[in-house]
């Protein structure tokens with residue numbers, strides 16, 4: 001379980017995160033929602049260990065952790081999957097991080113094959129990633145992270161560049177991760193597309209957490225009795 005206590009963060013001019021208190025259970029699927037500038041990306045980057053906290057604490061199963069440990073625990077998927085491509089084929093892209101770890105060829109082959117199958121990318125294994133649709137590229141970004149075996153997947157606006165089909169492809173990949181018990185946190189302006197997968201919603205306002213509760217409680221709070 002990840003716990004943030006009174007976490008504050010500033011880019012230098014005022015605070016972008018204010019006294020964030022949040023508990024995220026292992027295996028949960030959390031939607032991070034809120035207006036532009038409310039702090040969603042900043043919070044994801046803190047959880048990814050890409051930004052240091054200004055004050056407060058982050059604990060993992062009760063133990064204090066710093067940015068380095070968060071970087072080992074989690075991965076951050078950018079909203080534009082094409083920004084994350086490093087290989088000239090789909091399988092090379094998935095293998096890249098494993099090669100950097102210095103694993104042997106057989107081991108890399110096995111892990112890449114498993115990821116290709118799991119994310120339904122086998123047919124595309126020799127394709128140039130730059131020719132993929134947005135949805136397939138987003139699945140590739142997730143697959144390339146998956147092989148590195150992070151516990152936590154942080155996705156920043158993953159649907160912003162996807163059409164309906166792409167969104168379905170991404171959801172397919174995320175439900176595989178969910179089945180494995182991975183923790184998934186998604187910043188989104190389109191929470192509805194993830195309601196069926198999500199276990200909770202965090203609503204941010206002005207750098208603070210305004211609400212954290214179940215999807216149903218969120219829907220009721222936001223929309224009352226309006227049918228979605």
Ligand SMILES: Nc1ncnc2c1ncn2[C@@H]1O[C@H](COP(=O)(O)OP(=O)(O)OP(=O)(O)O)[C@@H](O)[C@H]1O
Nearest residue numbers: 011012016034035036037038039040041042043187
């Ligand atoms: N690199 C930066 N330097 C200075 N201020 C920043 C930087 N990035 C974000 N901010 C500020 O921090 C606050 C939170 O921004 P953040 O990007 O985390 O919001 P967000 O909820 O992700 O917004 P959006 O929905 O537009 O992606 C905003 O006031 C923003 O202007």
Ligand SMILES: [Mg+2]
Nearest residue numbers: 040041042187
């Ligand atoms: Mg953002």
